[in-house]
Amino acid sequence: MTDSTALYDIPGPRTRQRHRLYGILATVAIAALVGWIVYLLFETGQFTAAKWTPFEYKGIQELLLQGLGNTLKAFGYAAVFSLLLGGILATGRLSEHRAVRWVATLLVEFFRAMPVLVMIFFIFVALKVQPLPALVAGLTLYNGSVLAEVFRTGVNTVDRGQREAAYALGMRKTQVMTWVLVPQAVRAMLPAIISQLVVALKDTSLGYLITYEEFLHAGKLIASNLDYDLPFIPVVMVIAPIYIGLCMLLSWFANWVAKRQRRSPKTEGATVAPAEPGTLLPGGPPGT
Amino acid sequence: MDVLTDNISLYWQGFLGTVELTFYSSVLALVLGFLIAACRVSPVGSLRVFGTVWVTVLRNTPLTLLFFAVVLGLPRFGIVLPFELFAILALGCYTSAFICEALRSGINTVPKGQGEAARSLGMSFGQTLHTVVLPQAFRSVIPPIGSTLIALAKNSAIAGAFSVTELLGTYKTLSELGYNIIWTFVWIAVGYLIITLSISALFNVLEKRYGVAR
Numbered sequence: 127m128t129d130s131t132a133l134y135d136i137p138g139p140r141t142r143q144r145h146r147l148y149g150i151l152a153t154v155a156i157a158a159l160v161g162w163i164v165y166l167l168f169e170t171g172q173f174t175a176a177k178w179t180p181f182e183y184k185g186i187q188e189l190l191l192q193g194l195g196n197t198l199k200a201f202g203y204a205a206v207f208s209l210l211l212g213g214i215l216a217t218g219r220l221s222e223h224r225a226v227r228w229v230a231t232l233l234v235e236f237f238r239a240m241p242v243l244v245m246i247f248f249i250f251v252a253l254k255v256q257p258l259p260a261l262v263a264g265l266t267l268y269n270g271s272v273l274a275e276v277f278r279t280g281v282n283t284v285d286r287g288q289r290e291a292a293y294a295l296g297m298r299k300t301q302v303m304t305w306v307l308v309p310q311a312v313r314a315m316l317p318a319i320i321s322q323l324v325v326a327l328k329d330t331s332l333g334y335l336i337t338y339e340e341f342l343h344a345g346k347l348i349a350s351n352l353d354y355d356l357p358f359i360p361v362v363m364v365i366a367p368i369y370i371g372l373c374m375l376l377s378w379f380a381n382w383v384a385k386r387q388r389r390s391p392k393t394e395g396a397t398v399a400p401a402e403p404g405t406l407l408p409g410g411p412p413g414t
Numbered sequence: 415m416d417v418l419t420d421n422i423s424l425y426w427q428g429f430l431g432t433v434e435l436t437f438y439s440s441v442l443a444l445v446l447g448f449l450i451a452a453c454r455v456s457p458v459g460s461l462r463v464f465g466t467v468w469v470t471v472l473r474n475t476p477l478t479l480l481f482f483a484v485v486l487g488l489p490r491f492g493i494v495l496p497f498e499l500f501a502i503l504a505l506g507c508y509t510s511a512f513i514c515e516a517l518r519s520g521i522n523t524v525p526k527g528q529g530e531a532a533r534s535l536g537m538s539f540g541q542t543l544h545t546v547v548l549p550q551a552f553r554s555v556i557p558p559i560g561s562t563l564i565a566l567a568k569n570s571a572i573a574g575a576f577s578v579t580e581l582l583g584t585y586k587t588l589s590e591l592g593y594n595i596i597w598t599f600v601w602i603a604v605g606y607l608i609i610t611l612s613i614s615a616l617f618n619v620l621e622k623r624y625g626v627a628r
Binding site: 134135137145148149152153156166170172239240241242243244247248251252324328329330331332334335342345346349356358359362365366369370373374377 | 589
């Protein structure tokens with residue numbers, strides 16, 4: 127990473143010594159900051175038994191698990207419907223009919239410009255929908271229109287020759303799309319699609335604000351309990367790592383897919399053995 | 415339609431609240447993002463680790479959870495601030511991770527040869543940075559920073575649910591007053607559109623003036 131930037135030369139011995147000094151100073155400063163936070167935690171009694179006992183009870187563990195389950199449920203629905211809506215809107219934007227194209231463009235631009243929470247509240251308050259469908263609908267509208275743009279760029283970045291070749295073979299537009307363009311587009315855009323799903327996963331926590339009983343909501347129930355001395359910080363310390371872990375897992379998956387693609391035969395050019403005499407395969411590989 | 419004309423001051427207050435929140439959080443996010451980006455490209459290992467941890471954690475934290483931790487959790491430390499400041503803190507820190515990544519990718523788009531050429535001309539580190547690398551990096555980061563700040567403006571809606579005066583929060587008062595809820599939301603939507611479109615217009619101007627297709 128650092129050696130790829132154009133910022134500085136390979137350091138000499140004196141500079142390296144200076145850097146070591148800076149490194150020690152920075153480490154001390156960061157350690158002091160962390161130490162101060164830990165001190166604050168102890169000072170304000172965040173590790174007292176009363177604040178941590180709730181996590182020993184089975185009922186509370188089940189409450190948390192149920193919340194996590196509800197979060198994942200909302201995420202699952204939102205992911206599936208967003209992908210569907212994204213596909214539909216992208217098809218609309220790529221349509222040959224001007225009216226369809228305009229409607230799709232309008233929808234995509236509008237839903238991308240609106241805060242997700244405003245849409246969720248609108249569906250929940252004004253249309254009086256239950257929390258789960260309201261949350262899923264809001265997330266679907268937003269992420270679906272973002273995904274539509276991802277799909278569209280994907281289709282547009284597929285090499286033009288692919289489309290021309292497919293038409294030359296006598297395929298119809300639908301066939302060109304489903305057999306040639308979309309598979310390549312999805313493959314190229316898979317990391318971007320998964321990253322958008324991370325956004326959807328993160329945004330499921332908005333359900334907390336419309337009383338959907340998801341993970342954060344369960345946490346809030348425990349945190350505001352007087353019997354356990356209002357364990358807000360312990361709850362954050364339990365819930366945050368799980369949320370962050372889930373999102374990081376998905377982000378890591380996106381990165382993994384992206385990395386895998388970078389060394390895919392399509393971009394790297396696989397070495398194909400030249401056809402030996404007598405094989406039925408036509409010709410050698412072009413341009414390897 | 416009456417909703418707007420009857421309650422113009424309420425809407426105006428909410429609108430101003432959102433604008434203020436967006437502005438101050440943007441400033442915080444830009445400053446923090448710049449510092450963290452500096453950490454991430456610095457030659458000092460421990461600062462790089464700090465920057466990486468900051469970005470990774472904040473990028474993968476749901477903003478609602480961050481608001482929950484800051485607005486409801488920090489007071490347990492004895493830190494009691496007005497809700498607006500808490501909201502600015504949460505939004506600013508969250509967005510700083512994205513700003514940092516935008517800046518860093520901007521620095522990475524500058525070809526390595528540019529820095530090498532500058533150094534071979536005998537320029538010092540400071541000169542290389544401020545006459546050669548940063549001007550080029552700055553140009554390529556205008557669009558991503560613009561979209562990050564638009565996302566920030568949209569995310570500020572969450573603050574309304576944590577008792578900060580802002581645009582989305584106005585719906586509560588208006589629905590208690592018995593106004594047509596659909597029209598209430600239409601005007602809230604218009605307010606957000608005005609804010610996000612202004613930001614994108616501003617960044618279009620910036621890009622036209624300073625951005626260069628390389």
